[in-house]
Structures are given as structure tokens and as C-alpha cells.
Amino acid sequence: MTMLTIDNLVKTYAGEASRRAKSRSGTDRTAVANAAPARVFAVNDVSLEVGDGEMFTLLGPSGCGKTTTLRSVAGLERPDSGRIAVGERILFDGDGSRTTNVPANQRGLGMVFQSYAIWPHMTVFDNVAFPLQVRKRSARPGKREIQERVAKVLETMELGHLADRQATKLSGGQQQRLALARAIVIEPPLMLLDEPLSNLDAKLRESLRYELKRLQRELGITSIYVTHDQIEALALSTTIAVMKEGNVLQTGRPREVYERPNCRFVAEFIGTSNFLRGTVASREGDLVDVDTDAGRIRLESPVRVPVGEEVIAAVRPECFEISRTGWGNRPNEWSGTVTNRAFLGDAVDHIVRVGQGSIRVRGNPAISIEPGTEVHLATDPAKVTLVPVG
Template sequence: MLEVSRLRKTFETDGQRALGRGRRTVNDVAQVFAVNDVSFTVEEGEMFTLLGPSGCGKTTTLRSIAGLETPDSGSIALDGRALFSRQAGKKKGAVNVAVNKRGLGMVFQSYAIWPHMSVFDNVAFPLRVAPRGRRVGEAEVKRRVTKVLETMELAAYADRHATKLSGGQQQRLALARAIVIEPPLLLLDEPLSNLDAKLRESLRYELKRLQRELGITSIYVTHDQTEALALSSKVAVMQAGQVAQLGTPREIYQRPLTKFVAEFIGTANFLDGTVRARSGQDFAVETANGVLTLTADADVTVGSAALASIRPESVQISVERPTDARNVWSGVVTTRAFLGEAMDHIVSVGQHEINVRSGPEISIEPGTPVYIRFDPSKLSLVPMS
């Protein structure tokens, strides 16, 4: 189990670059928080994903766990063993285990394979250069490398130079080299980002299958929302150096806690309004087009401005009024788009333009009056921000 607690990391920068981020000034030098009080736990066997836009702190967090960055304060522990620990402003009593002594596996975005070595020698390299106390004999090297190459379906290429492999094969080679040391934790820094879309999709499921079969605890960094939802046991969505929301992929997608999370993960309709009534988790939100009733686990008080959000596929559309009259609005289709596996309609309702996604069998011509219905259980409520 990995425990990351109150991790902080700052970089010196000029004032303009620090705008819009948590910042402080030390001796007239602006410092921006790359990671600001980040805490999370990764259970054994989980695929834990750090997800967010460029500059949100996800790679800095990963590199801090690997030992490639030195945080200002916080702690990192793996299976009860401290890898890093430092109190803010104090160096006395600090712990910072060297990169090569942490025993972690890492796959970089660029793969970083040795171009002058064969596939076999690339995978064998970390075993052969391990510290003497952990180094294994050549017979064991051959056994481990052969086994992992078979798992990665690269055994037939063992004698081939690494640069003669395709992009997907090179990605699997980098992964094989990382897991051959049988690490307690595998770190993956956007390993699929250099591949074309079709290959990335196929390797995404291959990576998930391998992670489950091998049972390796993994931390995966990506900015690709689809990748995060498909691969992860847990997702931490990061924003400006902090964890905006942590949960399962389904929780993150269906119950975003902030507008940022709802916008970053997929597509969402936002309906601004005011909370007029609340009973436990049941809310009544007054909008410009009428009152919406919904059920949400939200910390929003009566009288507060709030945003009701709903995914396009959770909005029902029909030319006839639904029998369930709750949350039914009437509008007009302004445009439609065929997406192959789905059909998108944009429906104009008063001040709102609602995106509705349905199966491709539903196709309604622009200009047609329609009814749309918001399922109370599919609506989320977030504070206005």
C-alpha cells in the first residue's frame, strides 16, 4: 500500500507565470505550487490514475514518488517503509531514499529503451545492474526475462534490436523492462501518448489485462479522460496542484463535485439556478426555465446559487410529452450530428442550449418541437464557482 500525505512542491518562477496558481514569495522570488497539499492512498493491486490538464501537478507528484523530484514537505510511504518525509521548513530528521534504492518500476512517455541493445538485453538490463545484494544469477535473469517477454508477446523478437520494433511493441518492451524486477509499485507516465489513436485504444485494454493478471499496484498519469475511465480502479482529478476529486471512474463521471471536474471529464450540460428547498439529499433548484428536482450528495444550502449538471446521454428526448412530468422541458431542435454509435441533438430551451445524446436510431430534424426530461437521479449539483 502506498500512502502520500500532505505533499508540497514549489518551483521558482516569475510573477506572470505564477498567475492563476497558488503562489508565495520568498526573498522577493515568486514560487508557484506545482503540488499543494496532495494526499491519497493506493491499495495493493489497484490501478490508481492521476488525471488532469497540463501543469496540474500530476507528473510532479509521480516523479516525487519515484524520487526524481524532491518535495518541500510531506511524506511518501510504501508498505510502511518511508521513501520520503520532511516537515515544512525543517531539514532535520528528513528521509529521502535514493531513486535506485526505492525498487520501483517506471515507464516513461518516451519509453527510453536502449537503441544499441536487443529486446532481451533491454529487459535484462535492470536485473544485471541491480545492487550486489539484490543481483540475481544469469540463469535467473534468463528465466525472468523469458517469462516477461512471453507475457508481453515479445518472445519471438528477443534477439531483435529494440529500434526495429513497432511503436506498440516498443511500448510493451518498456513495460516489460519495468516489471521484470517485480516491483512493489509500477509508475507509468503517459506511456500511450506517443501512439496513434487506434493502437492506443487496443493497448489500453492490453495494459489493463496485464495489470490485473500480474496484480501489480500501479500509478498511471494521463490527461486523457477516456484512458483514465477505462483503466482505473481509482481516479484523482488534479487541478492547480491539488486533488479536486478522488473516487472510482463511475463516481467521478456520474457525480462530479465541481464544475471543473464535470467539464474536464467528458461533456456536461450546466443549468445555473438557486436552491429553493432541501430535504436531506433531495433538492429543488429554481432555474430560468423552471424548477428541477434532483437527488445529490452536495454541500449546498438553501438560498445558494448552484449549478445542476447532467451528461448528454442522461437526457431523454421525444416528440411526445413523457408520462413522468418531473423535470420536463419543451424546446426546439436546432441542430443534430450523426456520430456513428450515437446521435447528438442540440435543443434550444429558453436561455439554455441542451446537448442530448441518444442511440443512432433516434434522429429528429432541426426545427422540430420536442420534450426533454432530466432524470432526477442523474443530475448532479455543484456550488457556483
């Protein structure tokens, strides 16, 4: 069942040139008023479907349009055009003769901000109870039901023992859990989370990732999660949509997006990749041989590319094996020289000179090979991705 549908969503803003011109005086300002203003696409014809119970993540760098998309769903931004529906309920429709735009306070969605946005003058209990207490009288639960619902949510968030404490006297992690509790207590059909862990230190952020995943699985709340953190997206998500410059480049399961990126940007943004540029030497079914500066590499790809076409073969560093002695007759086995290495704690990176290029290899921290050592590399054809040039 589809919980959220976004169709052809567009949101633009005035470009830099227009804003600068509008600040001028006299004839310049008049000329600008008569000219069509330049527009910048924050969200450019985005269409998405989010299934019931999913943790759907919008992932991308700053300025890619992920937060604008989320705020459009929340009702905090008014799109130029498109359609947004939660279940059968239309929240925004800007393509008909009459625009539908349900106000943010009537959408009934849960929202968790990056800055927590808790009320400092209230206790933990009162912060969570407030969204229920300010509902219209006809929809407001009774005092006993509010007490029970707030107590249940606080216990779920492991904040029950802090119900009477002032919100400002909580730690950063506790404040973020409080913000989550306040969003959950209204039992929303859809939860919107705008980089909720970015203000926490690395260790706390990691522990809260697992807490969020546990809560989302146990409560079954459909959630839209915005982040620029690739590890966070891979750890939390049911589905990831990678965005760049207002466009969705790829949507899929975390493993699919990581292992089979459909373009160079996705391969570079999620993790690290070796990009081996070359030309297709031969093809037999899904097996493709590509001649690169590092040597010939074989890969498996359903993408039909003609012999002689220029392509890029992408290989994650952890998909290479490294050995001082080699293996013999493997399809993607090369010899090279270690030029550098770096100990990363849970892995060791080796930079290996192969042919005219360099390849990054990430492996077991117990294996550390000195620079200048002759080594052999190998990778499985199934672990090599064909990426379009450009």
C-alpha cells in the same frame, strides 16, 4: 492494505517574475537576492492513499501537478516537504529534523516513460535483462534465473518471438510493451506510468489500454498512472484523483467521479455536462427542486442547501431522453426546439433550445431529428448532480 501513502506533499518552483529578474544585471540582481523569491506551487499539500493491487490514476490538464507528484514518488524530484512511503518503507520525509530522501536508483520502483526510453543498441532480451544485470552483486539473480524471468515477462507481453530483434526495429506498440516488460521484470512493489500511451495512434492506444488493464489485473501490480486523457482514465482505473493547479479536487471510483462530480471543473474536465444555473425552490429530504432558465428541475442530493441559494444543476448529455411526442407526467420533462445536430458515429448529439437556454442531448445514432422540430426532453432526478457555484 495500503501500498503507497503520500502525506501533505508540497513542491514549489521559482515564479516567472523571479526568473526574469534573476536574468537582469547590476542593482536589479542584487535587489532580487535580498528579496523573498516568488514561488509557484506545482504540488500543493497533496495527500493520497493507494491500496495494494490498485490502478490509481492522476488525471488533469497540463501543468496540474500530476507528473511532478509521480516524479516525486520516483525520486526524480525532491519535494519541499511532506512524506512518501511504500508499504512500511519511507522514501521521503521532509518534515522532521533530518530529511529522509532515498535515491531514485535505490527505491526499487518500476517506471515507464512517455518516450519509452529503451536502449537502441540492445536486443529486446537485453533491454529487459539489463535492470537485473546491473543490480548489486548481493542482490543480482543468477544467469539462469535472469533467463527464466526475462523469458516469462516477454511471453506475458507477447514479445517472446522477438527476443533477438533489435529494439529499434519494433513498432511503436511493441516498443511500449518492451518498456513495460523492462519495468515489470524487477518485480517492483509499485509501478509508475507517465502517460505511456500518448505517443501512439488512437487505434493502437485503445488496444493497449485493454492490454494494460489485463496485465495489471493478472499480475496484481500496484500502479500509479498519469494521464490527461479522460477516456483512458475511466477505462483503466480502479481509482481516479482529478488534479488542478497542484491540488487534488476529487478522488473516487471512475463511475463515482463521472456521475457525481463534486465541482464544476471535474464535471467539465471528465466528459461533457449541461450546467443549469438556478436557485433552490424547495427541498424534501434528498429531493431538491431548482428553478433554472430552462425550467424547474428536480434532483437527488445529500448536500444540504437552503431554499433560495444559488446552485448549478449538472446533467450529462447521455442522461437526457429525447422524443417527438413526450411521456406525460415525468418530474423533469420539458419541451423545446432542436437547433442543431451532429452525427458522431456511435451517437447523435442534438442541441435543443429550452426556455432561455440550450441543452445538449446525446443518444442512439438511429434517432436523428431535424433542426426546427419541436421535441420533449426528460431526465431522471437521480442523474442530476448538484454542483457548487464558483
